[in-house]
Structure formats: C-alpha cells, structure tokens
Amino acid sequence: MKIKIPxxxxxxxxxxxxxGIALNRYLEITVKEATTAWVIEHTLGADIATDQENLLIQTALQLMPELPPHRIVMQSTIPLARGLGSSSSVIVAGIELANQLGKLQLSAQEKLNLATAIEGHPDNVAPAILGQLAIASYEEDSDEVNVVNASFPECGIVAYIPKHELLTKTSRSVLPETFSYKEAVKASAVANVMLAALLTQDIALAAKMMAKDRFHESFRSQIIPELTELKEVARENGAYGAFLSGAGPTVLFLTPTDKQQRLMDSLHAYGKDRVTVEALSIDRQGIQVID
Incomplete structure (x- = not known):
C-alpha cells in the first residue's frame, strides 16, 4: 500500500x-511487511527519525496506540522547512496510516478534525487532505473545524525556493501579539475580497488582494527582505502577483501561462545559485491511497 500526500x-x-492550496510535490509512504518494531527507511537526512520517534508514527500512534508496526519506505519531493507544508504532510500521512492499518474508516471531515487539532490550524492540513483550494476555520474551545473546498483558478504557478531553511517558530516570532480593531477590519476586508475573487475564478483580482495583506507579510519581510523585490520582479514580468508561501522563505508566483517561462528566467537570474525555481501546478485530489 502507498499513501501519497501533496x-x-x-x-x-x-x-x-x-x-491553503495543494501542490504537485508529494510525500509518499509505502507500507511494507509487518515487523516487531517500526522501521522507517528514507534518505531525508539524519535529523529525521527512522523508528517510532518519527512524526509519521507518533501521529499514527496518537490515533491507535496498539497499531501493529511495519517497515515503511518514506520518500518526499517536498523541501523541508521552506513553507510548503512538509510537516503537515507527515501529520496527514500519519492519520491516513492509522486509518488504513487500523481500518478506522475515517471520513474526510474526521481526518481534518484530527489533523487540525495536532497541527493547531487548518491552513496546510485541509488542502493536503482535500486537494485544490481549502478555506477553513478552527475553534479551539470546541475543536470545531469548518471548511470550504473549491477549485483554484487556472494559471501558471512558479515557486521561488531558497536553499536555506526557515523554521515556522522563527517566522512566527516576528508577528505582533495584538492587532487593533480598525486594522483587523481592514485586513479582513482584503481577505474577503481575495476569497470571493478566487471562488469566482478571478485570478487577477485575487492576486491584487494578496498583495494587500496586512496580517503577516509586512512583519515577515523583516526576516525575508527580498520579498519586496520579488514582488517587483513579478510585476515587471507580467505576473498576476506573488505571496509568501506559509511561513516562508518560499515565495509563490501566479502568472498567465504564456508568461511563465519569462518569469522563471528572471527569477533564476535574480536568485542565482541561492535558490531553486520550479513550475508547479494545483493538486486536485488530496490524499491518495494506492493498493
């Protein structure tokens, strides 16, 4: 059995x-034979555990402590600590591992509830489970998660992925602890229009609103100083816009498909050997289980 998470x-x-949106880079875990202890085979680095201390197994055992151990092969094309949901993909995979081996028959909503409670917010886990565009809210006092899953507009997507890591904890440390009522109203109005534009397939207006974010990007630009310049590169190359992917440091660009290669060439020239520039697309399936 193979479990594939975007x-x-x-x-x-x-x-x-x-x-959040789901993208076509994947964590794949292949479940092999039963063993006396969990064994995780991977080439993802010495920091990633190869036994039951691995986040994958820790997550699965939260759901089913009695889950029988297996040998598992883990592969991933999702770069670690770059703002592309690498840890969220492992959490979602761990839930699906328990679901499959334990025959839990969890619904998508139940998987989302569990993943959000573990992760703390639904922005990454929701699209990882459902695919496409996911818009979700989480009420911690009741553990209630509400989600809308919708089609993301057709466009070119380019990822500018720096070769250095940026931990979410570090990126969150620069955010303010409080927000004024007046500023919150302005910020939520921008978000509302952005989401309405996405749901009506108006990618140009959506990207315009993305550039007007007040919640986090201006604060995170303190530790990602090239963000402002990259948005200028987007404008100069006819892209719809750019935004910080998760906590960063990756920046995603939305562009007309006929201008995608020009944009990629400019980003290569700007980033030189400090970055990887990749063309991506929307994953429209979410979790896949392949027998």
Whole structure:
C-alpha cells in the first residue's frame, strides 16, 4: 500500500492561518511487511527519525496506540522547512496510516478534525487532505473545524525556493501579539475580497488582494527582505502577483501561462545559485491511497 500526500502553500497572503492550496510535490509512504518494531527507511537526512520517534508514527500512534508496526519506505519531493507544508504532510500521512492499518474508516471531515487539532490550524492540513483550494476555520474551545473546498483558478504557478531553511517558530516570532480593531477590519476586508475573487475564478483580482495583506507579510519581510523585490520582479514580468508561501522563505508566483517561462528566467537570474525555481501546478485530489 502507498499513501501519497501533496505539498501545500498556506495563507495566500491575507488568508492567514485559514487558506491553503495543494501542490504537485508529494510525500509518499509505502507500507511494507509487518515487523516487531517500526522501521522507517528514507534518505531525508539524519535529523529525521527512522523508528517510532518519527512524526509519521507518533501521529499514527496518537490515533491507535496498539497499531501493529511495519517497515515503511518514506520518500518526499517536498523541501523541508521552506513553507510548503512538509510537516503537515507527515501529520496527514500519519492519520491516513492509522486509518488504513487500523481500518478506522475515517471520513474526510474526521481526518481534518484530527489533523487540525495536532497541527493547531487548518491552513496546510485541509488542502493536503482535500486537494485544490481549502478555506477553513478552527475553534479551539470546541475543536470545531469548518471548511470550504473549491477549485483554484487556472494559471501558471512558479515557486521561488531558497536553499536555506526557515523554521515556522522563527517566522512566527516576528508577528505582533495584538492587532487593533480598525486594522483587523481592514485586513479582513482584503481577505474577503481575495476569497470571493478566487471562488469566482478571478485570478487577477485575487492576486491584487494578496498583495494587500496586512496580517503577516509586512512583519515577515523583516526576516525575508527580498520579498519586496520579488514582488517587483513579478510585476515587471507580467505576473498576476506573488505571496509568501506559509511561513516562508518560499515565495509563490501566479502568472498567465504564456508568461511563465519569462518569469522563471528572471527569477533564476535574480536568485542565482541561492535558490531553486520550479513550475508547479494545483493538486486536485488530496490524499491518495494506492493498493
């Protein structure tokens, strides 16, 4: 059995901690024979555990402590600590591992509830489970998660992925602890228009609103100083716009498809050997289980 989970990009500018899209980079885990202890085979680095201390198994055992151990092969094309949902994909995979091995028959909503409670917010786990565009809210006092899953407008997507890591904890440390009522009203109005534009397939207006985010990007630009310049590169190359992917440092660009290669060439020239520039597309399936 193989479990396949897509990469994700959260926030989309003003949709902070609420919105995300699924992308065509994947975590794949292949479940092999039963063993006496959990064995995780991977080439993802020495920091990633190869036994039951791995986040994948820790998550699965939260659901079913008695889950029988297996040998598992883990592969991933999702870069670690780059704002593309690498840890969220493992959490979602762990839930699906328990679901399959334990024959739990969890619904998509139940998977989302569990993943959000573990992750703390639904912006990455929702699109990882459902695919496409996911807009979700989480009420911690009741553990209630509400979600809208919708089609993302057709466009070119380019990822500008720096070769250095940026931990979410570090990126969140620059955010303010409080927000004035007046500023919150302005920020939510921008988010509302952005989401309405996405749901009506108006990618140009959506990207315009993404650029007006007030919730996090201006604060995070303190530790990602090239964000402002990259948005200028987007404008110069006819892209719809750009936004910080999750906590960063990856920046995603939305562009007309006929201008995608020109944009990629400019981003290569700007980033040189400090970055990887990749063309991506929307994953429209979410979790896949392949027998």
């Amino acid at each position: 990469a994700t990009s959260a926030n989309l500018g003003p949709g902070f901690d609420s919105c």
